[in-house]
Amino acid sequence: MGGAILEGLRAPEVRIDGPITVTTRSAASAAAFDGADDVRAFASETDPEANRIAVRGARIVILAVKPWMIHDVLREIAGDLEPGAIVVSVAAGTTIASMEALVPAVNPVVRAMPNTPSVIGKGVTGIAGGVAADAEVMDTVRAVFETVGRVLAVDEDRINAVAAVSGSGPAYLFLFVEEFVAAAKRLGFDDDAAKLLAEGTVAGAAALLESSGEDPAELRRRVTSPKGTTEQAVLVLQSGGWADLFDRALAANIRRSEELAAG
Template identity: 40%
Template structure:
């Protein structure tokens, strides 16, 4: 009989992780879940055929691998609730930004494995960019298993935990920067006469296409940028304007600010 998989929290990220596991072939009968919103839990149980549990302790007792998708500020209380029923060999997969593996491990007086994951919202459409780090009690097999589940939602890279704050700044928070860029591109189109719906569609597809070029060609973005930039042309003028207004530096500062905030959340 295969081990049970638990979910504590079925919000946007917890729900995406659940959908990914199911899409990847994990049987619904293996999954037990709990959520503070009873209606959300009931809907998930009816939709997927998983088993709804009355509380988080029940999930911790039933499952060997437990995905914890709650806010960072709620982690301490949650871990206090489940700690008494946790056993050696169980694995906690945390998606809470800034909460370190050590902070979770120390809540248990036994050898509970901890895997820290930084996902992002494009996981909801199967285009996530994630990183994972394993604690001292996590076996290579368990880490590989969890990573393979996550890969149903996008790309996953295993990194030392010291890099997780940087990952948060780049891919964890990164979608918001891109949405701001898309909005600004569309607004620029409207300013120059395009209908708003068309401007937004063109802007979003441009970002999607440019990202795919980076991923599929393997070329450095600077090389791809040069392909678009003719001497004395429109793109050259636009790039000069962006650089003159501090666009590259602003993005780099945004990544650093998000990474710093992630460190602060973990204190």
């Protein structure tokens, strides 16, 4: 996810005041940025001070590490943060209060929940601010994540729900496509034909949904002629209890975020 955000910030139409500094674990990863005039890279395996060096002078510090690493990284860099620098975490289950306790009070903390379509500039990101995150801070963070897609600001008590819907959402769609391809193969299509039919249909339908601006229920109705073949398939799908299934799936997702927050 950090790579997706970096690509968004480096897009030709995006103006950044000053260089972008990144840290990676390996020297090989850091070397991949060699020759990029707008990026400085440090590797923690060769420079133990990499994270501390990277945050010095930064206006925004984005922590794109695993949830269990967030607090350790904050303890490491807290003394090197510039006064007023915004700290943004993209980790699930790590509360704002727990992060605020580790950084100076003058450093606003914001949680962000992006998703993987950010890699192609089609992401959806939820953001929630802490005590010191005023409107200007939130506008700054919004501008960062708008480089990779759309942004929705919420209260922190809704951020786990954002993660359940949009953060994990691509996985649900990919699972649907997996099953759709498998069903096509059971109808006798070979691998290539099944993928063409199922994946192409899902990608095309998603593009139509986005470009048309129509409600998905309306688009479905336009394809579903009364007493026709599509209607018969839709009735079978609806009889499977999708509403309850989605409710239970999202509840399980939120429950896991709460478990992560509880340690």
